[in-house]
Amino acid sequence: MNRREALQRAGLVLGFAISAPVISGILNGCKAAPELTYKPEFFNIDQARIMSELAEVIIPKTDTPGAKEAGVPHFIDQVMRECYKKRDQDRYLESVKAFDEESKALMGDSFIDLTPEKQLELVKKLNKDAVESWRNIESVKKKLIGKEYNEPFSSDIHKEYGAPEMAAAPDSLKLNMYFQTGNFNMTVDKQTNKIIEIFGKPDARHFFLTTKELTVAGFFTSEPGATQVLQYEAVPGAFHGCVPLSEVGKTWATS
Amino acid sequence: MEADKNTTYDAIVVGTGISGGWATKELTEKGMKTLVLERGRMVKHPEYPTATKDPWEFENGDRPTQHDLERQGKQNRTGYTVRQSTKHWFVDDIDNPYTETKRFDWMRGYHVGGRSITWGRQSYRLGDMDFNANVKDGWAIDWPVRYKDISPWYDYVEQYIGVSGTVDGLPQLPDGKYLPPMELTCVELDLKKSMKEKFDRALTIGRTAHLTAPLAHSPQRGTCQFRNLCSRGCPYGAYFSSLSSTLVAAEKTNNMTLRPNSIVHSLLYDDATGKATGVRVKDAETGEEMEFKANVIFLCASTFGSTYILLNSTSTRFPNGLGNDSDQLGRNIMDHHLNVGASGDIEGSEDKYLSGRRANGFYIPRYRNVGKDKRDYLRGFGYQGGGSRQGWQRMVAEMSVGKDLKEDVTKPGIWTIGMGGFGEFLPYSENRVTLNKDMKDKHGLPTLTFDVELKENELKMRKDMKNDAAEMLEAAGVKNISTNDNPGGPGLGIHEMGAARMGKDPKTSVLNGFNQVHACKNVYVTDGSFMVSSACVNPSLTYMAFTARAVDHAVSELKKGNI
Secondary structure (H helix, E strand, O other), X not given: XXXXXXXXXXXXXXXXXXXXXXXXXXXXXXXXXXXXXXXXXXXXXXXXXXXXXXXXXXXXXXXXXXXXXXXHXXXXXXXXXXXXXHHHHHHHHHHHHHHHHHHHHHHOOOHHHOOHHHHHHHHHHHHHHHHHHHHHHHHHHHXXXXXXXXXXXXXXXXXXXXXXXXXXXXXXXXXXXXXXXXXXXXXXXXXXXXXXXXXXXXXXXHHHHHHHHHHHHHHHOOHHHHHHHOEOOOOOOOOEEEEEHHHHOOOEOOO | OOOOOOOEEEEEEEOOXXXXXXXXXXXXXXXXXXXXXXXXXOOOOOOOOOOOOOHHHOHHHHOOOHHHHHHOOXXXXXXXXXXXOOHHHOOOOOOOOOEEOOOOOOOOOOEOOHHHOOOOOEOOOOOHHHHOHHHHHXXXXXXXXXXXXXXXXXXXXXXXXXXXXXXXXXXXXXXXXXXXXXXXXXXHHHHHHHXXXXXXXXXXXXXXXXXXXXXXXXXXXXXXXXXXXXXXXXXXXXXXXXXXXXXXXXXXXXXXXXXXXXXXXXEEEEOOOOEEEEEEEEEOOOOOEEEEEEEEEXXXXXXXHHHHHHHOOOOOOOOOOOOOOOOOOOOOOEOOEOOEEEEEEEOOOOOEEEEOOOOOXXXXXXXXXXXXXXXXXXXXXXXXXXXXXXXXXXXXXXXXXXXXXXXXXXXXXXXXXXXXXXXXXXXOOOOEEEEEEEEEOOXXXXXXXXXXXXXXXXXXXHHHHHHHHHHHHHHOOOEEEEEEEOOOOOOOOOOOEOOOOEOOXXXXXXXXXXXXXXXXXXXXXXXXXXXOOOOOOOOHHHHHHHHHHHHHHHHHHHHHOOX
């Protein structure tokens, strides 16, 4: 039974009808928790709700199905559970918290309690920040990964990205450090002294971008995504390398 | 027919991949009763479990799980082999361990058809530039053959398997007879034009073992449907594999007995006659040991497979492995080094797109150390590449979200183009595999230890491979060019060769010019083991040609009573 029904019945029991405006006022003040479209195995209920709502804002139902209808929440749950390493799983779960804090700080409420318009506004802002921050990390990766963490190179790194704070190494074969100015973590293999990993903080942008990546991947490999939003041919029969786009129509789902 | 321990077969073939399938076809078609022993499981064309599945039928968007990566961690080093759609064609690394003195990425699968199911299908010929290379450079030993010896066999195998491509008239890339070529895309045509005008270098469509027209002598094979799902196995039989082609021909003769799950671990050798008399087999499922006899043996178990069998076949006559008087068995290992090149974005051609999915790219034949060109390294490289438009994957890093994202994705992204080099790898005596009797695999058999690395010549060459690619793209107007150079381990080219090289002199080679073991002439080795230099072109077509030629020799020698 949903809350609206429950209130109406309560009114009847009390001997008067609760008016529609009152009902809607009460309902808007405590927005009903969105129903989950799948059974979470990796996330808890609250995390699953946030992830599902975010996925649906990123790819909403229009005249074609959205993320939920295409099974994206289940996809994200399963991929996290089966394909991600523990460290990356932990970072993702930590970042859900950060994301919801960001929602409260910037938009005044938990993500699932925001109106659809406010959700989209937050998502647009985070998208811009997250993509920029990802691009920075990618360019740092290109510069540093595979190089040896030795003088004079290490001094150059400190000059550009700030003095490193050493973090507790998860095992004795790796050295972890965090660069304040550059805002990234770096892992050095103690045996080879080579830089083997660069990664950002598990903040709201990390949650947003990871969810976006998995939403896009889950959606466009789904049947509605591939066949209704894009176009898909199981057996093309021929290949033509240079044809007018107008003849093809829209983007192919697979290559 | 069941494999019979009491029969002496005319021939035994070990392995059913590229070379094993060919040896089997040629032997059986020439009337030889042939026992074919494959260490892996049975696979029958067109039973490829994932071949016709749609994208949404794969778990996790086809990604490997952490469990997959635990079992197939080394196979995953390519970045593309361990997917839900293809992982069953690659070994479980825990069950099939090997030791790396230096990192070696050994990619293989154990099943009927071998890597002829998952191969890249690029098919080029070696020419005299390659056959002369060692003697010209004063490096390693001379090939015991030249192009004129092999060219009729290239003709023979090429026409049988069907190779799509163009005749290009380049001396460094001998032409064959081709089925109609696949199309180049708009941006590839632009690059081709720019390379000709600005560098006088060729860019051509890849020569690939796909049927772009029907093949009259193989009516069971269909033409390419441009699905680009080849490494799942092709239910149309449209690209060459043992399963769709050579083993079908062999089966028709009624001279073939195929026994899968049969791990040949050593040869039986009779010192009195100086001949191998058969093979020792361990059943992969039951562990039962058995022996089979034959008059001639073709080792086609892949370079490390065949080399292993020879190393593991010791006797008073051959304390270091059968045929290893030269101490060259297991040495001189080569591959092609790759994962180096450039890519970038293209402005324009927004009103053009493509249709169908081409399982092929463009090819840039070697131009370094060709003609008057002289570099500070020996040999050279070719490039494989492609240019296409970005798909939905680009949406992750773009600005639109919500309904805008759904609208924007329906327009394809910008055109991008890239190329990756395949570099020749010199033979070095110290690049070797050895037998390790202290570490056993899940069958209780010894394993291999790899001590192979890229050396100075290869590393010097990679500078050109990276810089030339960027230079050629820039000259064609490509923007935002990025380069890459990640050699990974040798083995990633999946073109391993050289461990039982052929040569004129038994003191410096294991095989003669007909792939016969010098010291035991009824054993032939026709997989990549025999290669004396690696050239820079994909080697499988060469293995097929040498195999057909070696069988012709073997049958003739048998008839003459010479073996």
